[in-house]
Amino acid sequence: DSGVTQTPKHLITATGQRVTLRCSPRSGDLSVYWYQQSLDQGLQFLIQYYNGEERAKGNILERFSAQQFPDLHSELNLSSLELGDSALYFCASSGTFGTGELFFGEGSRLTVL
Amino acid sequence: AQSVTQLGSHVSVSEGALVLLRCNYSSSVPPYLFWYVQYPNQGLQLLLKYTTGATLVKGINGFEAEFKKSETSFHLTKPSAHMSDAAEYFCAVTANTGGFKTIFGAGTRLFVKA
Numbered sequence: 463d464s465g466v467t468q469t470p471k472h473l474i475t476a477t478g479q480r481v482t483l484r485c486s487p488r489s490g491d492l493s494v495y496w497y498q499q500s501l502d503q504g505l506q507f508l509i510q511y512y513n514g515e516e517r518a519k520g521n522i523l524e525r526f527s528a529q530q531f532p533d534l535h536s537e538l539n540l541s542s543l544e545l546g547d548s549a550l551y552f553c554a555s556s557g558t559f560g561t562g563e564l565f566f567g568e569g570s571r572l573t574v575l
Numbered sequence: 576a577q578s579v580t581q582l583g584s585h586v587s588v589s590e591g592a593l594v595l596l597r598c599n600y601s602s603s604v605p606p607y608l609f610w611y612v613q614y615p616n617q618g619l620q621l622l623l624k625y626t627t628g629a630t631l632v633k634g635i636n637g638f639e640a641e642f643k644k645s646e647t648s649f650h651l652t653k654p655s656a657h658m659s660d661a662a663e664y665f666c667a668v669t670a671n672t673g674g675f676k677t678i679f680g681a682g683t684r685l686f687v688k689a
Contacts, residue, residue: 464618495677505619505665505679518676552618561607561626561669564677566618 465489468553468567476575480541483570487534487555493517494536495556495564496528500549511536543574577602577670581680589688594638594653596683598666601647608649609667609677610640619665625649636660661687 465488475481487494496508507520511530522528525543530536540547550571554564582597600606607626611619623634630642640651649666666680 464620466618497679504681507676507678510676520676554618561675563609563621563624564611564619566611566620568616568618 464565464567466553466555466565466567468551468570470570471568472571472573474573474575475543477543477545479543479574480539481543481572483538483540483551483553483572485536485538485553485555485567487536487553488557488565491555491557491565492534493556494530494534495554496522496536496538497552497554498549499552499569503549505552508538540572543572545574548572548574576672577606577668577676577678579666579668579678579680581664581666581683583683584681585684585686587686587688588656590658591655594651594656594660594685596651596664596666596685598640598649598651598680599647600649600666600668602668602670602672604670604672607669608640608642609669610634610638610649610651611665611667611679613663613665613682615662622651622664656685656687658687658689661685 467486492513495510498506508522510518528538550569552569554566578601580599609624610622613619625642633639669677
């Protein structure tokens with residue numbers, strides 16, 4: 463158990479819809495990262511937050527947004543969903559700013575029909 | 576920007592044989608390098624990491640990796656494969672290029688034959 467909790471574990475929705483994925487980092491970790499894992503794209507870095515502030519951005523689509531709340535949990539919002547957004551979305555947390563080990567949750571599997 | 580290339584999307588070895596998973600990186604600044612393992616239906620977990628200092632890094636489950644700056648490589652090895660090592664392995668690089676981004680390679684799936 464990494465200590466990182468992601469909900470929901472599975473989500474099935476339709477094209478055009480909006481979903482929110484939630485992540486609770488390990489106790490005390492200030493950094494939260496979001497990754498998308500798909501068969502054709504591999505593990506893609508989306509975005510990083512540190513203590514509530516966005517610190518690094520990767521290949522995140524404009525239809526996607528994220529935030530980190532004062533209690534350090536984070537949410538990833540995916541809107542106007544397309545079939546190609548079907549993937550496993552991982553959250554990871556870290557106790558250091560950028561240079562340390564990432565602790566991954568078990569992921570949220572999104573299926574868009 | 577940094578990048579990671581893992582050579583071979585699939586590697587198959589016999590139980591007891593040497594495991595060698597290849598990783599080459601590119602970074603404009605000194606990198607931090609990691610190997611992670613992913614078992615089916617699980618998140619990634621750290622095997623080992625290189626930050627500074629000794630270039631031969633030992634990790635969990637008998638794995639080790641050597642940082643070779645001149646070759647921009649960080650290959651993962653294990654002297655003797657076990658059936659339980661069958662999983663997907665990811666090499667990753669972190670560098671401060673206007674924010675710390677950890678970029679992962681495409682992954683190498685390791686098969687272990689009895």
